[in-house]
Amino acid sequence: MSVIIKRPEIKSVDFCVDENIWGHRLYDEQLPHLAVLEFLGVLGSNLDRPLKLRDEDGGTAKFKPQRQIRLRGLLFNNPYVESIADGAASDEEKWRQWFDRFAQGATGNGDADMAYLRSSFASFDDFAKAIELLRSSSFESRSNKRWSSKFVFPFGPDALYEDLEIDSRGKMSNDRRFFARTGELLYLMLARSKRGGELGAILAKRLFNREAPMNRLARALQGDPQHADDPRLAGYLPEATNPRFDQTCEDWLSILARDMPIYDALEHLIAISGINMLLYFLERAKKVAGDDDPVEIVCEIVSKERTKVRALSGDSYQFNQGLPAKAVRAHVESIRLDAGWVAAASAEFPEAEQVKLMRERFQWPPADGGGDDDYTGKSPDALVMDLVENALARHEQHVGKIHAAWSRAIGLSSRRLSRRTRYAPNDRLLKSIVVSIVDDRMQFDEFLTEAKRRYGLILGDAEGSRLLDAKLVDQEELSENRNNLETRLVGLGLVRRLSDSCSFVENPFAFKGEAAC
Structure with a gap:
């Protein structure tokens, strides 16, 4: 039985119910990529003890987030840099025009004097190209979010900052809309896992290299880091231990052990964090509602024909959607x-x-x-x-919208070829699951068993034995769903068929030679 940590008084809410069950807080508008960004910000403030909690902090973590007003202003509140760069004026005149324009929109939070940029870049055109490069790799750069809530890709410590609202007078506040503390809870989950310290050391070494080329570029634009005035405590997470915390940590360690650049690994870390946090959300809901059965996610592998599996997948989705309210x-x-x-x-x-x-x-x-x-x-x-x-x-x-928002964001749910939403994982999520589960290669049936054990995914007839016993579906239809998945993974280069009855799932980032059937 897990130990429940005493909840502090939460002054920002009228009552604590969701907070008692899941913590303060999980939030639908903070999608998994934003949760991971917030997590990295907390981690970056604790590099002396990454993913290790201090007793004096009462089971939570203390951190002092970066704000990086200059960097985010240059990237997302600077629409005229391209037109100035494309003009025929001299380099000196381009700088003058740009300084004048940027000063008009300055917030007064350390972005009034940008003269340091002249010594950081050989020419104005180089400065403009640097902005274009970082902006093109950012999250949601073309969205209609306020400029202070757009984020550069986490290339290193200088590229991390918290979500802010900045009003017309330059007053800053973290209104907890897109950084709602979900990333703080992810930090606590991993810190409370059995191998959290091991994971923290790896992340600190691989993701917080100040001399990485793209981080140096972010630092050239930002200048000296800008931090919040005071440190703060991370949010409240009810349980001291939970198997889902350990599984999330194991998945992160698995992905980071693959033969791929850390920036490529981040895509898989975000997807795997999303599915694990979604399962935490559903598992806690079932437990509190008095249901001890494991969470099931019946997945249809999309095909042109309408099958009973599609209907069951929709039913599975609707059942899970109702769990949190129960x-x-x-x-x-x-x-x-x-x-x-x-x-x-x-x-x-x-x-x-x-x-x-x-x-x-x-x-x-x-x-x-x-x-x-x-x-x-x-x-x-x-x-x-x-x-x-x-x-x-x-x-x-x-x-109550978390299940729908997160499952759609990670590619677990879809309405393709159907009137209602059901579980139908897309290629990107399937690839992340393979990267997480398979060290080198694994028999296909073993892979399906492990996908059910880790994530509750029901993809074939063996995993769906409960559905067969209840006569909710024919074995033939689940077997066909299994075959559709195998065909799909073959097309993605993730499965090798050695015979009609012997297929191996292969991790493309850990291939080591031939396998025998």
């Missing part, structure tokens, strides 16, 4: 079964004791009566029902 209701209502709640019934003032217990558990109801809502005079049972209603309403706004 957990919210169960978590609130479970207080009635608490020993303290039962004992309070025989106290001198039973209702007061039960309300006190609710405040301890949920930070609710408010002691002042509740502002616009008056909770005074209500019975504890009525308060429980009110909290269920309020918690479900808030849950639907963001946390």
Whole structure:
């Protein structure tokens, strides 16, 4: 049984229900690539003890994020650099024009004096090309997000910074929209895993090389790093240990052991982090709702023909989509079964004791009566029902959308050739799963077994034995789905068929020779 860490008071919320179950916080708008970027920012602030928690920090991590106002302004709030570079003016005149234009939009947060750029680049055209190169490799560079919420690829320590909102007067705030603390929870998950320290040492060495060419380019644009004024504590993660934390760490170590550049590995780390955090979300929901069965993800390998597997995949998706709301209701209502709640019934003032217990558990109801809502005079049972209603309403706004948003973002779900969403993994996700699972080569059936063990993926008839026993699908249809996957992986160069009954999944980044059947 895992140890639940005592939750601190969370002043930014009216009550703690989602936070008690999953931590503070998981958020739908913080997609896996943003979670990994936020994670790297926390890691970069703890390079003296990467993924090792200090006792004095109370089981969490302390960090001081970078802000890099100059770098992000040059990349994403500088639309005129290209037109100036393309002009026929002299180099001196180009610099003058650009300094004038950039000063007009400066925020006043260390970006008023940009004269250092003249000594960092041989010419204005070189400066413009450097911006074009880094901008072209950034995340969501063409999105309509505010410029202060766009991110350069994490080429090294100088390219990392937190999400910010900067108003017209230059006032900065981290409004927790795109860096909502999900990356902080990922840091805590990995730090609490059995091999977290080992992973931290590898990441510190490979991802935080200040002399890497692209990081040097980012440093030339940014100049000296800019940090937040004060250190802060990472978010709240309820469990001290969890098998999913260990699996996520093992997957990261596996991917980092492959024969590929670290920047290529990041794509796979993001996908694998996404599926593991999605499984953490669903597994915690099932556990809190009182369901001990493992999470199942029935996957259709898309084919032109409509099959029973497609319908089952849609059913699997809808079932998992409903799990978090069940957990919210169960978590609130479970207080009635608490020993303290039962004992309070025989106290001198039973209702007061039960309300006190609710405040301890949920930070609710408010002691002042509740502002616009008056909770005074209500019975504890009525308060429980009110909290269920309020918690479900808030849950639907963001946390309840995580399953849909994350599964789509990592390529696990799709509506292709179908009216409803179902699990249908795309090629990029399948490749990341192969890179994570297969060291060198592995028999295809063993690969399917391992994919189910790690990620709950049901892809063939052996993995779908429960569905067969329940007569929800014919073995022939699941076997056909299995064959469709094999054909797809052959097309991706990830499976080699040695005979009709012997196929091997091969990791293209760890190939070591021939295998015998």
